[in-house]
Amino acid sequence: MKQSSDILLSLKNISKSYNCADSDLSVLNNFSLKIDRGEFVSILGPSGCGKSTLLKICSSMIQQESGTVKISGQIVNSPDKSRVLMLQDDNQLFPWLTVEKNIAFPTNSFDSIRRESDLPNLLEMAGLSNYSDYYPHQLSGGMKKRTALARALAGDPEILLMDEPFGSLDPKIKIKLQDFLLEIWGKYGMTVLFVTHDINEAIRLGQRIIIMSDSGDIVCDEKKSLSEKSTLYEDVFFKLYRKYYSLLTGIGHQ
């Protein structure tokens, strides 16, 4: 039995529908979920199952029609700096600010959430020390992602809500960024909800894997049964891959 104090994010009976062509399309229906503090949760599911909607509701960027979102037991209704939403788009970075100023944006917007002195550390950790005065359009795709991650960290969030952040990258850069994300997760210990279409990525990153059906229900929610050192090439990894693949494709063809 979980101690209630471990639970950071709690969604209860969330429902959300969109109005499409004069009819309501329900994406989440009485959806409930609890996430522990410090967990890294991968969320897989077919397109349109409500994964992105779920993240937007968690960040209060959109409002649910019914149900409650609680952070540390408190109901939340409006966006705040403790829950940073990261979208797939590269253009979340501001083109008119340099890398350094983009990363410092959360600290300038507030009364220094994370100390200014952390900025050089963030730049260094993201491997961007030599690019601090570059503008986003001068960076590669991977560097943009690292800048966006460093900016998200500068605000010292409790929860990172990531919507397919590495979707458009080539596999080599993707793996590097996954390692980078795991490294900062290990260092800062924030809670991560990571939405992806990539089963490999979900297994590699998540401590806990959630699979949603295309009706928006949870069909699998389990702790990853892999050792820390398991790699993409081990049998146990493939077993998990096959299991999730069949769950996902089975759902997709229903």
Next chain:
Amino acid sequence: MKYLSNRILNKIFERFMWIGLLVLIWIIAVLLGDFSPLILPSPYKVLQALLKGFTEGILGKQILISIVLVFAGMSIGTLIALAFLFLAVSSRMGDSLVTTLTAVFHPLAGIALLPVVILWFGTGALSIIFIIIHSVVWPMVTNLLMGYRSIPEPYKIVGRNYQLSSFKMFFNITLPGSFPYILAGLKISWARAWRALISAEMIFGAVFGSGGVGWFIFSKRVFMDTPGMFAGIVVVIIIGVLIEDFVFGVIESRTVRRWGMSL
């Protein structure tokens, strides 16, 4: 840096090349055509009239007056346009009001307003500034609104995520995010303001005692001083090109080009 300066040098060279070609055609037309100097004076006569305007006349002062008037009108017009933008983005009713005002007044030529403006403000500098403001505000508002609406949703999400106040959202995200459109709006507004100014000056006469460049051209017409008229036109063109190339060129290379946000 070297690339930038080479680019600017190339641009200046090309400008001079084309202008030189036009002057050459002008000279050939004067030499070969049997035009009366009262219809088409030679570039040399125009240059002489230009120098005379500075040395014997008060062309320098008139240029200064025109520039002061246009910048006063543009500054006030831009501030009004920004206030309209703020109003339009703050509420749905505000948006509806600004959109309606723009639809009503944008097609209205400044020159059509002149009789009413003379009734209201007389024929002084105030009337000229009013006409310039009118010619600046509406294209500026249209561009600002277009810029605001083109700001990608993710920028706004970041702003909301960090709980920016409406004020900070406006200055930290809306303004820089729509800057390419603001700059385009400024360029269009400048061209319209400069034209409106010259037309208004020709009609209102000698504001501030001596009048501006428009009045210089008009007074030369009264005395049938064709080289003088051409000299006035040359001044209007030179100021227009200088502002376009140097003022806007520099702003553009330091902002939207540097940011990779060129339209």
